[in-house]
Amino acid sequence: MPLSSLPAPGAHGLSLALLQALWSGGVREFVLAPGSRSAPLALALHRADAVGDVRLHVRVDERSAGFLALGLAKGSRRPVAVVTTSGTAVGNLLPAVMEAHHTGVPLVVVSADRPERLRGTGANQTTLQAGIFGPFAACHDLRSSDSPEALAAAAGSACVAAGPTQLNLQLDGDLMPSEADPATWWSRPAAAPAPHPASSVQNLPARIPSQPVELTTGPRTVVVAGDDAGPAACLLAEAGNWPLLAEPTSGARVGRQAIRAYRLLLGGPLRAEIDRVIVIGHPTLSRPVTSLISDPTLEVLAVRDRSGTATDPGRVARVLDAVPTLADSPTPSSVQNGSDWFDRWRAADDALSARIDAYIAQRPGSPLALAAVVADAVTPHTSLVLGSSNVIRDLDVMATPWTPHEHRFVVGNRGLAGIDGTVSTAVGIALGRPGASRTIAYLGDLTFLHDTNGLLIGPDEPRPDITFVVLNDDGGAIFAGLEQGGTPYESAFERVFGTPHGTDLAALCRAHGIEHETITEPERLATALRSEPSGIRLIEVPVSRADRRAEAERLRELARPE
Missing domain, CATH: 3.40.50.970 (Thiamin diphosphate (ThDP)-binding fold, Pyr/PP domains)
Structure with a gap:
C-alpha cells in the first residue's frame, strides 16, 4: 500500500x-x-x-x-x-x-x-x-x-x-x-521512497568534510586507536611504520604494528621520545594514554569518529575530519636517521610481554591469566563483547594482537564506558550477527548483575547462541587500583567502593532457565569456550580481588628499565 x-x-x-x-x-x-x-x-x-x-x-x-x-x-x-x-x-x-x-x-x-x-x-x-x-x-x-x-x-x-x-x-x-x-494491521508499502531529512527538526550540526591532511613520516609518531577506530588506524600505522597503540574494541588491534603492552611501555623511556600522536576512534582505557593525548608539548592530531566527535580531553589536538594520508614513506636513508623507531617499540613490547607471560604462568588463577584464555578463544569470525571496568583492561594487557583479515568483531559500550545494559547489548550483538561462528561476552559480576533483566526473554522471542563468561570477584575490584583503594581509605572501601553482593549466580540462572557452570581452571575454561552453545549459557569464574592493587604494581615493575 x-x-x-x-x-x-x-x-x-x-x-x-x-x-x-x-x-x-x-x-x-x-x-x-x-x-x-x-x-x-x-x-x-x-x-x-x-x-x-x-x-x-x-x-x-x-x-x-x-x-x-x-x-x-x-x-x-x-x-x-x-x-x-x-x-x-x-x-x-x-x-x-x-x-x-x-x-x-x-x-x-x-x-x-x-x-x-x-x-x-x-x-x-x-x-x-x-x-x-x-x-x-x-x-x-x-x-x-x-x-x-x-x-x-x-x-x-x-x-x-x-x-x-x-x-x-x-x-x-x-x-x-x-x-x-x-x-489489516500491517501491509508492506508498495514503494520505498528515498529518505530525506525533515526541515522541522533541529538535528545535530552538519559538517562539511575536508580533504585528508597529508603528513610526513619524519617525526617519531604513534597511532592511538580507540574504540571503533576501524582498519584505517592499522593501515596508517603500517604505511608510516609506526607503533600502533590499539585498544581491544578498536577494530585495529591486528598485525605486526600493534603493540600489546603499550599501556605499560608508556611509563618507560620510549614515552619521552614521542613527537607526534595521531588519535583515531575513542580511547578510554588508561590514564597513560589519556596523559599522552593531552600533552601540550606534543603534536596531537585527533580524527572525528562516526558521532562527529574527536577525542581530545586536553584540548590540545588539531582536529581532523578524516584519517590523514602520508606524503612520503619510510626510506633507507630515513632508517639511518632514526626510523628504527618502530623496531625499538617492537623489541620492548616483545621483551615485556614475555616477562608478563612468565609472571602470569605462576598465577594461573589470576584474572589476567583468565583474560588471556578469553582472548585466545576469539578465533576467526567470533564476536566478543567486553564489559567495562577490569575485564576489558585485563584483556588489553593480555591479548596478543590478532591476525589480520580474520573478521573478528570485538566490541563494548565504550561511548560512556558504563556498565549499563551490557547483557542486553551482548544479546543484541549475537542476534544481529547470525553469521558469526560464536559469540562470547566477557563481563564482571557487577556489570552482569546490573542488567540481569537482559536475560528475561519470553518463550516466543528470538534467542541467541551466546556464552557469558562472568568474572566474579564479589564486587567492584576496579576501585582497588584507583586512589580510593589506597590505605588511607581502607575503612570505607568495602562498603562504598567494593560493594560485595554475595549473589548466587547459579540460582539466578536457574530462575531464567539458563545453563550455568562454575570453572576455576584456565584449561577447563579454554575447553568450554571451544564448544558452541545452543542458546544462552553462563560460565562463572570466581576469583579474589584481594591482590588486585599489588598485581597492578607488579606489572608496572616489570615494565621498568633494568
Whole structure:
C-alpha cells in the first residue's frame, strides 16, 4: 500500500504509516516494550513479524529493550527501532540513547505519547516526553494531522542519522484497529521512497568534510586507536611504520604494528621520545594514554569518529575530519636517521610481554591469566563483547594482537564506558550477527548483575547462541587500583567502593532457565569456550580481588628499565 493512500486519521493509521516509513528506510529489527498507549504499534509489528517483513523482539524492561536495540544496531550495522509506551517508559531509554549518541549508532526511538492537548493537565501517564533526550537525540513530534510525506521525511532522517533519533507519536482517540482481522494491521508499502531529512527538526550540526591532511613520516609518531577506530588506524600505522597503540574494541588491534603492552611501555623511556600522536576512534582505557593525548608539548592530531566527535580531553589536538594520508614513506636513508623507531617499540613490547607471560604462568588463577584464555578463544569470525571496568583492561594487557583479515568483531559500550545494559547489548550483538561462528561476552559480576533483566526473554522471542563468561570477584575490584583503594581509605572501601553482593549466580540462572557452570581452571575454561552453545549459557569464574592493587604494581615493575 503506498504511503499516500493510508488513512490519515486515527491512532492505527498514524502508527501504520510511521512503521511503513521506517520499513522503507531500511529498518528490519524492532524491539518492543509493551504498554497501552503503544498498542496500535504493537499490533502492527506483531503482524509484520508474522508475515516475515520484520523481526520483532519483545522485552518487558525498557532499559534492557533500549540496549538490546543498541546491540542489534551495532551487530547488524543497520538502524534498529525500539518502541515504548508513554510516561516513564521513555525515560528508561536514556542510558541507551546516551551511549548511541556518543558512538554514532543509528538507534530509532518510537515513543507513543498522549495527544498534545493533554500536556500540562495532569492526565495519567502524560509528561513532556517529546525531546526528553535533549541534546542526545533529535526529536520529531508527530501527530495524526501530519501528512504521509512528513512522516516519511521524519522516519527517513532517523534511518540515516549518525546517532539516535526520537520519533514521538501523539496517538489520540481509539487505539485499537477498527478491524479484528490481523491482515489489516500491517501491509508492506508498495514503494520505498528515498529518505530525506525533515526541515522541522533541529538535528545535530552538519559538517562539511575536508580533504585528508597529508603528513610526513619524519617525526617519531604513534597511532592511538580507540574504540571503533576501524582498519584505517592499522593501515596508517603500517604505511608510516609506526607503533600502533590499539585498544581491544578498536577494530585495529591486528598485525605486526600493534603493540600489546603499550599501556605499560608508556611509563618507560620510549614515552619521552614521542613527537607526534595521531588519535583515531575513542580511547578510554588508561590514564597513560589519556596523559599522552593531552600533552601540550606534543603534536596531537585527533580524527572525528562516526558521532562527529574527536577525542581530545586536553584540548590540545588539531582536529581532523578524516584519517590523514602520508606524503612520503619510510626510506633507507630515513632508517639511518632514526626510523628504527618502530623496531625499538617492537623489541620492548616483545621483551615485556614475555616477562608478563612468565609472571602470569605462576598465577594461573589470576584474572589476567583468565583474560588471556578469553582472548585466545576469539578465533576467526567470533564476536566478543567486553564489559567495562577490569575485564576489558585485563584483556588489553593480555591479548596478543590478532591476525589480520580474520573478521573478528570485538566490541563494548565504550561511548560512556558504563556498565549499563551490557547483557542486553551482548544479546543484541549475537542476534544481529547470525553469521558469526560464536559469540562470547566477557563481563564482571557487577556489570552482569546490573542488567540481569537482559536475560528475561519470553518463550516466543528470538534467542541467541551466546556464552557469558562472568568474572566474579564479589564486587567492584576496579576501585582497588584507583586512589580510593589506597590505605588511607581502607575503612570505607568495602562498603562504598567494593560493594560485595554475595549473589548466587547459579540460582539466578536457574530462575531464567539458563545453563550455568562454575570453572576455576584456565584449561577447563579454554575447553568450554571451544564448544558452541545452543542458546544462552553462563560460565562463572570466581576469583579474589584481594591482590588486585599489588598485581597492578607488579606489572608496572616489570615494565621498568633494568
